Amino acid sequence: MLRRFFSYYRPYKKLFLLDFCCAVLLAILELGFPLAVSYVIDTLLPGGDWGLILTACAVLLVIYVINTFLQFIVTYWGHMLGINIETDMRKKLFDHVQKLSFRFFDNTKTGHLISRLTNDLFEIGEVAHHGPEDMFIAAMTLVGAFGIMAYINLELAVLTFIIVPIIIWLVLYFNGRMTKAVDTLFSHMANFNARVEDTVGGIRVVQAFSNENHERKLFKADNLRFRDAKVYSYKLIGLNSSITYMLMRLVSVFVLIAGTWFVIKGELDYGQFVAFVLLTNIFFKPIEKINAVIESYPKGIAGFKRYVQLMETEPDVADSPGAVAVDRLRGDIRYRDVSFGYEGEAKVLQNIDLTIRAGETIAFVGPSGAGKTTLCSLLPRFYEIEGGSISVDGYDIRDLKLESLRKQIGIVQQDVFLFAGTIRENIVYGKLGASDDDIWAAARRARLEEFILAQPDGLETVVGERGVKLSGGQKQRLAIARMFLKNPPILILDEATSALDTETEAAIQQSLAELSVGRTTLVIAHRLATIKNADRIVVVTENGITEEGRHEELVGAGGVYSRLHHAQFGGR
Numbered sequence: 054m055l056r057r058f059f060s061y062y063r064p065y066k067k068l069f070l071l072d073f074c075c076a077v078l079l080a081i082l083e084l085g086f087p088l089a090v091s092y093v094i095d096t097l098l099p100g101g102d103w104g105l106i107l108t109a110c111a112v113l114l115v116i117y118v119i120n121t122f123l124q125f126i127v128t129y130w131g132h133m134l135g136i137n138i139e140t141d142m143r144k145k146l147f148d149h150v151q152k153l154s155f156r157f158f159d160n161t162k163t164g165h166l167i168s169r170l171t172n173d174l175f176e177i178g179e180v181a182h183h184g185p186e187d188m189f190i191a192a193m194t195l196v197g198a199f200g201i202m203a204y205i206n207l208e209l210a211v212l213t214f215i216i217v218p219i220i221i222w223l224v225l226y227f228n229g230r231m232t233k234a235v236d237t238l239f240s241h242m243a244n245f246n247a248r249v250e251d252t253v254g255g256i257r258v259v260q261a262f263s264n265e266n267h268e269r270k271l272f273k274a275d276n277l278r279f280r281d282a283k284v285y286s287y288k289l290i291g292l293n294s295s296i297t298y299m300l301m302r303l304v305s306v307f308v309l310i311a312g313t314w315f316v317i318k319g320e321l322d323y324g325q326f327v328a329f330v331l332l333t334n335i336f337f338k339p340i341e342k343i344n345a346v347i348e349s350y351p352k353g354i355a356g357f358k359r360y361v362q363l364m365e366t367e368p369d370v371a372d373s374p375g376a377v378a379v380d381r382l383r384g385d386i387r388y389r390d391v392s393f394g395y396e397g398e399a400k401v402l403q404n405i406d407l408t409i410r411a412g413e414t415i416a417f418v419g420p421s422g423a424g425k426t427t428l429c430s431l432l433p434r435f436y437e438i439e440g441g442s443i444s445v446d447g448y449d450i451r452d453l454k455l456e457s458l459r460k461q462i463g464i465v466q467q468d469v470f471l472f473a474g475t476i477r478e479n480i481v482y483g484k485l486g487a488s489d490d491d492i493w494a495a496a497r498r499a500r501l502e503e504f505i506l507a508q509p510d511g512l513e514t515v516v517g518e519r520g521v522k523l524s525g526g527q528k529q530r531l532a533i534a535r536m537f538l539k540n541p542p543i544l545i546l547d548e549a550t551s552a553l554d555t556e557t558e559a560a561i562q563q564s565l566a567e568l569s570v571g572r573t574t575l576v577i578a579h580r581l582a583t584i585k586n587a588d589r590i591v592v593v594t595e596n597g598i599t600e601e602g603r604h605e606e607l608v609g610a611g612g613v614y615s616r617l618h619h620a621q622f623g624g625r
């Protein structure tokens with residue numbers, strides 16, 4: 054864990070060394086200050102030589118200027134180190150999360166991921182900067198201060214040092230509790246983010262049901278849980294720092310009494326006494342620092358643990374070692390004895406055998422929940438099949454590079470997801486870097502051109518989050534334009550027009566028909582009228598594929614399809 058943590062310092066070795074050296078130098082100069090004071094009081098003051106005293110002050114001033122400079126480097130460059138490490142980790146985490154598979158996202162809340170990428174990493178960055186530096190300097194200052202104190206008066210030094218083991222015990226005790234508290238705090242914060250994400254994302258539903266009060270209560274509960282966790286952590290911090298404070302003051306008083314006694318006995322000079330008191334304060338500084346670590350260290354550790362956990366989550370679906378890239382497939386698809394289930398033992402699909410010839414349009418119909426969408430989502434390997442095989446043009450899809458496989462497949466779904474940008478950004482998503490001519494051509498073929506031209510901002514029209522500013526038909530056209538641009542040999546239309554009114558549906562069907570020309574097309578349809586002309590119709594039920602054939606054949610066969618047909622069109 055620690056090794057892994059330090060591996061992130063590697064690119065910033067120089068920065069780390071610079072920061073570290075400056076911090077050490079700073080600590081040394083601060084340690085020297087009491088000695089200088091003792092020298093001035095015991096040696097220079099009795100002599101009354103103003104020239105020497107002023108020179109000593111001038112030297113002191115120079116040291117302070119150097120200190121200021123060092124302080125700047127430690128604060129500025131040190132934090133630079135922290136933020137650089139934080140940025141690197143964030144980049145790695147984002148890259149990694151993007152590669153995770155559908156299964157992961159099915160079971161993960163967006164708000165939790167946002168928490169990982171923002172708050173958690175911020176805390177790691179803080180520890181990355183302060184952790185090693187503070188610990189080392191604290192240790193060094195402690196030893197240094199003790200050394201000088203022992204040099205001045207060994208007995209007094211040893212007596213003062215007794216506080217250290219007690220403090221270390223305290224730190225360990227509170228650190229353990231704090232680690233647990235921070236863990237709770239972080240998960241409450243993540244829940245809290247997830248709640249906001251959910252409520253804001255679903256605000257239209259919330260308001261439509263007038264359930265603001267319900268959401269308010271849920272939010273309030275999360276908010277209070279977060280508060281309680283935070284209050285508890287501050288209680289720990291408060292307890293720890295006040296106990297430490299008390300111990301340190303006890304030592305101060307003790308040093309005053311014992312010091313005075315030593316002075317009266319003649320074993321300590323006045324200057325040495327003052328130096329000792331000053332040193333005690335320097336001695337306390339690292340203790341305060343170690344104390345502050347109680348707050349930041351568990352946060353960084355908790356954050357880093359979550360980070361590592363997420364980084365170690367392997368994508369369920371990934372390129373196999375010998376995966377090949379293909380340029381353009383024809384679209385000969387074969388499912389052989391395919392079985393698949395989402396969770397546990399329950400299988401959604403079992404022993405599926407299906408052959409789809411290149412260029413063919415094949416339609417899937419059947420009751421909702423039978424597994425039509427699932428069947429199609431196995432083709433781009435959104436989920437890994439559990440048994441059997443799927444091949445395209447003779448390549449097992451597991452032997453193809455994911456990127457190159459997915460380039461071959463275009464999916465238009467019922468609920469189109471649009472990004473919160475402009476029409477242009479959403480169309481060009483089909484082929485990043487496409488020229489304006491290509492974008493317009495795609496828009497024309499999707500019959501979106503007129504709409505775009507009617508907008509004052511044209512292609513730069515903002516579509517709103519998830520495309521809320523567009524109608525269902527417009528969104529669907531945009532998705533089709535995006536697909537024309539992508540131009541894949543295999544097309545999956547998953548109830549693409551099911552949510553639209555009949556008139557819009559008919560219009561969009563035309564665009565879809567145009568889109569599917571020359572492509573292997575898998576259509577999932579709810580309304581049978583839209584698939585009458587399919588080359589083949591496949592009926593999927595809970596028992597798998599139960600019927601297969603052309604429209605007329607299936608209507609005549611008197612099975613599930615003919616029943617569906619009669620239900621939708623009436624008569625016999």
Ligand code: ADP
Binds near residue numbers: 401421
């Ligand atoms: P269809 O498209 O035929 O209506 P689906 O393929 O969407 O059916 O769903 C088939 C079954 O798989 C359903 O019982 C559904 O509840 C389940 N299912 C679908 N998607 C998921 C998922 N991401 N995680 C778990 N179960 C799922």
Ligand code: MG
Binds near residue numbers: 425426427547
């Ligand atoms: Mg479906």
